[in-house]
Structures are given as C-alpha cells and as structure tokens.
Amino acid sequence: QVQLVESGGGLVQVGDSLRLSCAASGLTFSTYAMGWFRQAPGKEREPVASISWNAVGAYYGDSVKGRFTIFRDNAKNTVYLQMNSLKPEDTAVYYCAARRRGISSRGEEYDYWGQGTQVTVSS
Numbered sequence: 001q002v003q004l005v006e007s008g009g010g011l012v013q014v015g016d017s018l019r020l021s022c023a024a025s026g027l028t029f030s031t032y033a034m035g036w037f038r039q040a041p042g043k044e045r046e047p048v049a050s051i052s053w054n055a056v057g058a059y060y061g062d063s064v065k066g067r068f069t070i071f072r073d074n075a076k077n078t079v080y081l082q083m084n085s086l087k088p089e090d091t092a093v094y095y096c097a098a099r100r101r102g103i104s105s106r107g108e109e110y111d112y113w114g115q116g117t118q119v120t121v122s123s
Contacts, residue, residue: 002026002112004096009117012086016121020081022096022114030054033103034072034079035110038092038119047105048094049081057103063089086121093118 008020022034035050049070050059058070069082079096094117097110104110 002098004098004112004114006094006096006114006117009094009119011120011122014087014121014123016086017082017084018086018119020083020094020096020117020119022079022081024077024079024098027098027112029077029098030074032098032100032111034070035059035097035099035103035105035107036070036079036081036094037097037107038090038094039116040089040092043092045095045107046092047107050099050103050105051079052103059103059105061105083119086119088121088123091119091121 003025005023033052036048037045038048039045047061051070067085072079096114098112099110
C-alpha cells in the first residue's frame with residue numbers, strides 16, 4: 001500500500017533552519033505532485049508548498065514565501081521541505097501529501113497523506 005513517511009521535525013530556535021523529508025513507497029512517485037501542509041493547534045490545515053511531478057512547477061503559501069523551499073528527488077522517492085528563518089508561527093504538525101494530478105494548494109485534492117512530523121519553534 002501507499003506510505004508517506006515524514007521525518008526531520010523537532011524543536012528549534014527562532015531563526016534556525018530545518019529540513020523535512022517525506023519518503024514515499026507503494027506508488028509511482030515520479031508521476032505524483034507532492035505537497036506539504038501544516039496544522040497548528042486550534043487552527044485549520046494550511047497549505048505550505050507543493051511541487052509538480054517533474055519539479056517544474058511549485059507553489060508556496062504566502063506565509064512561507066522566501067523562507068521555505070520544496071524540492072524532490074525522484075530517484076529516491078523523496079520530497080523535501082527546506083525551512084529557513086523559522087518563526088514561532090511556523091510551529092505545527094507538518095504533513096506531506098501526494099496527488100496523482102498537478103500541483104494544488106487544496107488538501108482535499110490530494111490522494112495520500114503521511115502521519116505528520118512536529119515542528120516547534122521556540123522563542
């Protein structure tokens with residue numbers, strides 16, 4: 001079956017960097033758009049970034065533009081989220097998701113989800 005496994009979360013300080021990874025199995029990774037979403041306690045799920053199957057297209061949420069970068073390695077079936085200049089408001093559980101079609105910022109359009117990884121930014 002399809003599995004998406006996130007890793008790389010943790011507790012960091014304001015201004016630090018962190019790289020999240022999402023390893024996919026059970027699907028033809030190179031044909032899927034991949035996305036990162038996050039959800040903070042008491043808040044709705046928020047789109048963070050997404051990338052097309054061939055990495056030509058990418059989307060970033062307004063709150064992370066210029067600080068976060070999404071990229072993928074199709075040979076390793078892995079998508080990454082490089083997070084720089086982290087802020088307390090970036091604290092959330094981060095989820096990766098796979099979509100058979102093109103990139104989308106709408107979570108409901110994704111087919112598969114990982115279990116999430118916690119990112120906590122301390123001030």
